[in-house]
Amino acid sequence: MEVTLLGTGDTTGTPTIACDCDTCERARDPDAALRERLADRGVDATDGVERSRFSVYVTNDTTGESLLVDVSPDFRHQFLRAGVPLPDAAVVTHVHFDHLDGLGNAYRLFDDLPVHAADETDPVTGESVAEAIGSRYDYLDTVSVHPHTPSEPFEVAGFEVTLVPVTHPPLLCYGLRIEEPDSGAVLAMSGDTCYEVPDRSREALSGADLALVEGLVHAEACEFHPKGGAHHDDEGVPRTFGTKHMTLSGARDFAADIEAADYRIVHTAHFVPADRAFDDDIAVDGERFSL
Numbered sequence: 001m002e003v004t005l006l007g008t009g010d011t012t013g014t015p016t017i018a019c020d021c022d023t024c025e026r027a028r029d030p031d032a033a034l035r036e037r038l039a040d041r042g043v044d045a046t047d048g049v050e051r052s053r054f055s056v057y058v059t060n061d062t063t064g065e066s067l068l069v070d071v072s073p074d075f076r077h078q079f080l081r082a083g084v085p086l087p088d089a090a091v092v093t094h095v096h097f098d099h100l101d102g103l104g105n106a107y108r109l110f111d112d113l114p115v116h117a118a119d120e121t122d123p124v125t126g127e128s129v130a131e132a133i134g135s136r137y138d139y140l141d142t143v144s145v146h147p148h149t150p151s152e153p154f155e156v157a158g159f160e161v162t163l164v165p166v167t168h169p170p171l172l173c174y175g176l177r178i179e180e181p182d183s184g185a186v187l188a189m190s191g192d193t194c195y196e197v198p199d200r201s202r203e204a205l206s207g208a209d210l211a212l213v214e215g216l217v218h219a220e221a222c223e224f225h226p227k228g229g230a231h232h233d234d235e236g237v238p239r240t241f242g243t244k245h246m247t248l249s250g251a252r253d254f255a256a257d258i259e260a261a262d263y264r265i266v267h268t269a270h271f272v273p274a275d276r277a278f279d280d281d282i283a284v285d286g287e288r289f290s291l
């Protein structure tokens, strides 16, 4: 399994438009030491380093097929930059803008793009993720929606894929377990979530070769959230920022909880201070992994 991180940022991305914070400035113009560290991670940061809106591209070593996880508003830029072929299918974790609104790019690029998503009705919206995609993109003949029951594996692009319920109030959201049957390689993704995830879902995400775990901000940022932080560790450090995202500490604890052989933190915002925002375990666009 080959994993390419197309987009590793939150909903505004890094750098954020019109932001001159130290983290955005450092992303636009990385110093030599940071460029060197990123080169060691396989990322060319000559023209800056980026965390565009979330998307991950997964290739099946056996069948050559590829699966796109979430369809970023930065779709066009991401595919041109990464130089990967268009995917054979997509999975969408939830209906937030940064994970779905690139789907309009399917126009003229695809003859058919099967989009897989959960069939569970969200009590807040009255529709499932699959139904929401179907109604928002009903004008695109190239998009076909395939609903699936959460926690039940299905096959797509030669992978065994499971939508794993996580906690991202007020919307339903899903993490993913993606297994390549021939090699047994497993990629786990937390999706957008707070730290408190059902035990059954933690089990489904456990033991992966690589886990991509959401971590939005540093724990100290909780004091600026109107709801503060939640799910504190033994030292009183919040693992949830507000109600729907993890802190960096929460993400690190979550990766340890699910016993991933390796992990990267994804969906990180520009609010993380510049001297910590590019730590080696926080993903940047363009990183690739072979599992």
Ligand SMILES: [Zn+2]
Pocket: 015, 016, 019, 020, 021, 022, 023, 024, 025, 270, 271
């Ligand atoms: Zn900024």
Ligand SMILES: [Zn+2]
Pocket: 094, 096, 168, 192
């Ligand atoms: Zn979200």
Ligand SMILES: [Zn+2]
Pocket: 010, 011, 054, 096, 098, 099, 192, 267
């Ligand atoms: Zn998001």
